[in-house]
Amino acid sequence: MNLCLISSMAQQNLLQTGLAGGEVTLNCPENTREYWKSKASNSLPLLRVRKLNLSDAGIYTCQYGSHKVQTSLHVFKLTISSDGHFLQNEVPELILMQNSSSPLPDLSITLFNSNNNRVRPELKNEMRQKYIMNLKNLEATDNGTWVCQVHSDSPPINQKIFFALKVLGFQNPDxxxxxxxxxxxxxxxxxxxxxxxxxxxxxxxxxxxxxxxxxxxxxxxxxxxxxxxxxxxxxxxxxxxxxxxxxxxxxxxxxxxxxxxxxxxxxxxxxxxxxxxxxxxxxxxxxMKVSSDPAGPLSRGANMTLTCQVSGQLPPNAYLRWERVNGTKMDIKNSKQHEVKLEVNISAAGLWSCHLIEDNDRKISFHYHVEEAPVWINYVIIGTSVGGGILVFVLACLCIISSIKWKRRRQRARRMAQGRQYLLENKTCQMGKDCFQERQAGWLSREKLNLSLFGETVQLHFSIFSSYSC
The missing domain is CATH 2.60.40.10 (Immunoglobulins)
Incomplete structure (x- = not known):
C-alpha cells in the first residue's frame, strides 16, 4: 500500500493505491470520530474496503470539526491469461488496468521474473487506462512468483504487484x-x-x-x-x-x-x-557403427579398409576421427565438414578407435580390434593364391588348345565340303584324247584321285561309268 500526504491549513489530501480483489484500510487522524464520506455515496463510518474493484476508485473524505481529510483511492487490476497456468514455450498475456478520480497518469512498468531478473515485455497497447503486455516464451525455470512494478512521477506512485506463474514443462532443453x-x-x-x-x-x-x-x-x-x-x-x-x-x-x-x-x-x-x-x-x-573390408584377421603385407559411419547430419563443429591406439600421427585421419562416413586404409593390426568430436570434446568412441592373422594362415593364403594362379593358367591353356583344335576341325570339314562340291561341279570328261580313251574303256573301276585343294590333298574314291558324256 502506497500512501502520499499533501498538507494544507485546513485540509489534508492523501493518495492511496489498492489492488483489485484485495483490501485497503483508510485511516483518519487518531483520537477523532472516524466518519468517512465518499463523493459517490452517503456518509459512512468505514475503515476497510474489501474485495476491491476498479469502480471503487475515487475520493474518500474524513471530516472532524473544521478539519477535513480527503483520500484519493487509485485502484490497479492485473489480469493474466490462462489463469496463470501455462505450458513450456507459451507466451502469457498480461493486462494492467487502472482507475482513479483524477486524470490517469502515464505509467512506467517493469517486470521481474521468479529469479528476480528484469524482463522486458512487449507492449501491445499503451493506453493509460489499459496496458497489454506479452512475455517471451516461457521456460520451466520461469515457474514461481513474479513482480510487476508500477511507477509514476505525477502523482507519485510506486506500486509492486506480485503474481504467480505455473509453468508445466520439461527440465530438459527443448x-x-x-x-x-x-x-x-x-x-x-x-x-x-x-x-x-x-x-x-x-x-x-x-x-x-x-x-x-x-x-x-x-x-x-x-x-x-x-x-x-x-x-x-x-x-x-x-x-x-x-x-x-x-x-x-x-x-x-x-x-x-x-x-x-x-x-x-x-x-x-x-x-x-x-x-x-x-x-x-x-x-x-x-x-555410430564400424565395419571392415575384408572382414576377419589382417594378413601380413595385406591391407584392410575400416569404415566409421554415423546416422544423421552432424553439426558444423563436429567431425569423425580414426586413430590407432599407441600409434603415430600417420595413423590419424579426420573427416571433412558435414561428412558422416570416414574410411581409412590400414596395413597394421591393433586397436583402432573412431571418435566423434564436437567442440574439441569426444562425444562417443567406437573401439575396433584388428587381429593379425597367424603365420600358418599366411602360408595357406600364399599357397592358395599361387595354386589358384597356376590352376587358372592351366585352365586358360587348355581352353586355348581346345579352341585351336576345334577351329582346325571346322576348317578341315569346310575344306572337305568344298572339295566334294568341286568334284560334283566338274563331272564332265576332259576334252581330246582323254575323252576318247574313256569312251573306249567304257568305265573306270574305282579310281583313286588325288586332288590338291587349298594346299591340302584330299583322297576320294568313286566310280565313273561310261554313260558320262564328254
Missing part, C-alpha cells in the same frame, strides 16, 4: 543430442516438473519417434498424470525394440533401448497436452 554405438544400451529420459510446482490438474502425453524430420511418426507409448501426481504409461508399439523402465526417478518419462540398432537413430519427441495446448521436448539419437 532439443538435445545423444550419442550411442551399435549394440549398446541407451536410456532416454525427460524430467518433468509437475510435482515440483504442485500441478493439481490432469494432463496427458505421448512419446513418438521418427527417423527423419519429414518421415512418418511412430507412437511408442502414451502416458497420463493424475491430479494426485500418479503416472500411468501404456505401450503402443510392438514392432520397435524398446522397454519402459519400471524404476526411474520421480516425475520422469523414460524409454530404454537394450540393444541399439543403426536404424534406431532419429528424433524421440515427448509431448505434453493440457486443455488443448501442447508442448514438447526432443532428443535426437545419433548412432
Amino acid at each position: 532439443s538435445e543430442r545423444k550419442y550411442a554405438t551399435v549394440d549398446s544400451t541407451v536410456i532416454l529420459s525427460w524430467h518433468l516438473n509437475f510435482q515440483k510446482i504442485k500441478w493439481k490438474e490432469d494432463f496427458t502425453g505421448q512419446l513418438i519417434w521418427k527417423q527423419q524430420e519429414s518421415a512418418n511418426t511412430l507412437q511408442l507409448f502414451d502416458f497420463k498424470v493424475t491430479a494426485q501426481g500418479e503416472l500411468h504409461e501404456t505401450k503402443k508399439s510392438s514392432n520397435f525394440l524398446f522397454e519402459i523402465p519400471e524404476r526411474k526417478p520421480e516425475s520422469t518419462i523414460q524409454v530404454k533401448l537394450p540393444k541399439v540398432h543403426f536404424n534406431h537413430s532419429g528424433q524421440y519427441q515427448c509431448q505434453l497436452a493440457y486443455q488443448g495446448r501442447y508442448t514438447q521436448s526432443k532428443i535426437e539419437l545419433v548412432v
Whole structure:
C-alpha cells in the first residue's frame, strides 16, 4: 500500500493505491470520530474496503470539526491469461488496468521474473487506462512468483504487484543430442516438473519417434498424470525394440533401448497436452557403427579398409576421427565438414578407435580390434593364391588348345565340303584324247584321285561309268 500526504491549513489530501480483489484500510487522524464520506455515496463510518474493484476508485473524505481529510483511492487490476497456468514455450498475456478520480497518469512498468531478473515485455497497447503486455516464451525455470512494478512521477506512485506463474514443462532443453554405438544400451529420459510446482490438474502425453524430420511418426507409448501426481504409461508399439523402465526417478518419462540398432537413430519427441495446448521436448539419437573390408584377421603385407559411419547430419563443429591406439600421427585421419562416413586404409593390426568430436570434446568412441592373422594362415593364403594362379593358367591353356583344335576341325570339314562340291561341279570328261580313251574303256573301276585343294590333298574314291558324256 502506497500512501502520499499533501498538507494544507485546513485540509489534508492523501493518495492511496489498492489492488483489485484485495483490501485497503483508510485511516483518519487518531483520537477523532472516524466518519468517512465518499463523493459517490452517503456518509459512512468505514475503515476497510474489501474485495476491491476498479469502480471503487475515487475520493474518500474524513471530516472532524473544521478539519477535513480527503483520500484519493487509485485502484490497479492485473489480469493474466490462462489463469496463470501455462505450458513450456507459451507466451502469457498480461493486462494492467487502472482507475482513479483524477486524470490517469502515464505509467512506467517493469517486470521481474521468479529469479528476480528484469524482463522486458512487449507492449501491445499503451493506453493509460489499459496496458497489454506479452512475455517471451516461457521456460520451466520461469515457474514461481513474479513482480510487476508500477511507477509514476505525477502523482507519485510506486506500486509492486506480485503474481504467480505455473509453468508445466520439461527440465530438459527443448532439443538435445545423444550419442550411442551399435549394440549398446541407451536410456532416454525427460524430467518433468509437475510435482515440483504442485500441478493439481490432469494432463496427458505421448512419446513418438521418427527417423527423419519429414518421415512418418511412430507412437511408442502414451502416458497420463493424475491430479494426485500418479503416472500411468501404456505401450503402443510392438514392432520397435524398446522397454519402459519400471524404476526411474520421480516425475520422469523414460524409454530404454537394450540393444541399439543403426536404424534406431532419429528424433524421440515427448509431448505434453493440457486443455488443448501442447508442448514438447526432443532428443535426437545419433548412432555410430564400424565395419571392415575384408572382414576377419589382417594378413601380413595385406591391407584392410575400416569404415566409421554415423546416422544423421552432424553439426558444423563436429567431425569423425580414426586413430590407432599407441600409434603415430600417420595413423590419424579426420573427416571433412558435414561428412558422416570416414574410411581409412590400414596395413597394421591393433586397436583402432573412431571418435566423434564436437567442440574439441569426444562425444562417443567406437573401439575396433584388428587381429593379425597367424603365420600358418599366411602360408595357406600364399599357397592358395599361387595354386589358384597356376590352376587358372592351366585352365586358360587348355581352353586355348581346345579352341585351336576345334577351329582346325571346322576348317578341315569346310575344306572337305568344298572339295566334294568341286568334284560334283566338274563331272564332265576332259576334252581330246582323254575323252576318247574313256569312251573306249567304257568305265573306270574305282579310281583313286588325288586332288590338291587349298594346299591340302584330299583322297576320294568313286566310280565313273561310261554313260558320262564328254
